[in-house]
Amino acid sequence: GAVVSQHPSRVICKSGTSVKIECRSLDFQATTMFWYRQFPKQSLMLMATSNEGSKATYEQGVEKDKFLINHASLTLSTLTVTSAHPEDSSFYICSAEGESGTQYFGPGTRLLVL
Amino acid sequence: KQEVTQIPAALSVPEGENLVLNCSFTDSAIYNLQWFRQDPGKGLTSLLLIQSSQREQTSGRLNASLDKSSGRSTLYIAASQPGDSATYLCAHNTNAGKSTFGDGTTLTVKP
Numbered sequence: 001g002a003v004v005s006q007h008p009s010r011v012i013c014k015s016g017t018s019v020k021i022e023c024r025s026l027d028f029q030a031t032t033m034f035w036y037r038q039f040p041k042q043s044l045m046l047m048a049t050s051n052e053g054s055k056a057t058y059e060q061g062v063e064k065d066k067f068l069i070n071h072a073s074l075t076l077s078t079l080t081v082t083s084a085h086p087e088d089s090s091f092y093i094c095s096a097e098g099e100s101g102t103q104y105f106g107p108g109t110r111l112l113v114l
Numbered sequence: 115k116q117e118v119t120q121i122p123a124a125l126s127v128p129e130g131e132n133l134v135l136n137c138s139f140t141d142s143a144i145y146n147l148q149w150f151r152q153d154p155g156k157g158l159t160s161l162l163l164i165q166s167s168q169r170e171q172t173s174g175r176l177n178a179s180l181d182k183s184s185g186r187s188t189l190y191i192a193a194s195q196p197g198d199s200a201t202y203l204c205a206h207n208t209n210a211g212k213s214t215f216g217d218g219t220t221l222t223v224k225p
Contacts, residue, residue, distance in 0.1 A: 009157070032211050043118075044203070044215040093158060097211045101145060108157030 002028050004096045006106035013084055014114055021079045021109045023094035029074035030096035034103070035067075038091040047092075050077040084113045116141040118206050120216035127194055128224050135189040135219045137204035145209040147187045149178050152201045152218070161202075162189070194223045 003026040013019050023033055031052050036044040048069055049057040056069035066088075068080040077096075081088050093108040117140045127133050137147070146165045150158040162171045162178040164187065170179040177190040187204055201218040 006157075034211065034213070036213070036215075043217045044205075044213075046212060046214075049212075091157075095211075095213060101209050101211065102163070103148070103205075103207050103211060103213055105150070105158055105160060107159075 002026075002096075002098050002102075002104045004094065004104045004106040006092075006094060006109050008109060009107060010110045010112075012112045012114065015085050016083055019081045019084055019111060021081075021092055021094075021111075023077045023079070023096065023106050025075045025096040025098075025104070028096070028098050028104075030077075030098065031074060032097040033071060033077040034095045034097075035069065035077070035079050036093045036095070038093070044091075044093060047079075081111065084111070086113045089113045116206060116208075116214045118204060118214045118216040120202075120204060120219050122219060123217065124220045124222075126222040126224065129194060129196060131194050131223075132190070132192050133194055133221070135191070135202050135204075135221070137187040137189070137216055139185045139187075139206045139214070141206065141208070141214075142182055142185060143208060144180075144182060144206055146207045147178075147180050148205045148207060148213075149176075149187075149189050150203040150205065152203055154200075158203070191221075194221075196223045196225050199223050 007022045033050040035047045038044045050071040071077040095103040095105045149161045164180040175192040203218045205213045
C-alpha cells in the first residue's frame with residue numbers, strides 16, 4: 001500500500017530556533033497534503049492544507065507566519081515551525097491524498113521545545 | 115461542523131475479554147472511516163480503513179464496522195491481550211481529503 005514518511009520522528013530544540021519537518025509520499029504523488037497537530041490528551045486537529053505549487057490554506061487560529069508550509073513537489077511537503085516556543089511542543093502528523101482520495105498518514109513527528 | 119465522538123474515553127478489561135470501541139460522527143458525507151492505534155510517545159498506526167460503500171473490514175482479531183445512516187463505527191477487538199493496550203483513534207475522512215479525529219479511547223488490558 002501507499003506509504004508516507006515523516007522526518008524527523010522526534011526532535012528536541014531550544015526555544016527560538018526553527019524546526020523543519022518533512023512529509024514524503026514514497027510511492028505515489030500527492031497534489032494535496034494535510035498537516036495536523038495533537039496536544040497531550042487531545043485529538044488531532046487540522047492545521048493546514050498543503051497544495052503542490054500554491055499557497056497553503058490554514059485553519060482558523062493557525063498562524064501562517066509561524067507555521068510555514070512548502071509543497072514544492074508532488075511527493076514532498078515541509079512544515080517549518082519558526083521561532084519555536086515551549087507551547088509549540090506537540091505531535092505533528094501529515095497525510096497525503098492518493099489518487100482515489102484516500103488519505104495516507106505519516107507516522108508523526110514529536111516536537112519538544114525547551 | 116463535523117464532530118467525531120469516541121466512547122468510552124477509557125476502558126480497562128482483563129486479558130482475553132472481547133471488547134467494542136465506539137465512534138460516532140455527525141457528517142453523513144463520509145468518504146471513508148479509519149481506525150488508528152497510538153502508543154504513548156509514538157506515532158499513529160493505521161489499523162483498518164472502511165470505505166463508505168463497505169460495512170465492515172477485518173484484520174486478525176480486529177473487526178471494524180460502518181453504519182453511515184446512524185453515523186456510527188465500531189472497532190471490535192477479540193480475545194484482548196496486554197499488547198493491545200493503547201489509545202485507539204477513529205478518523206472521519208471526506209472526499210475533499212479532510213480528516214476529523216475523535217478524542218480517542220484509551221484501552222488498558224490487564225494480564
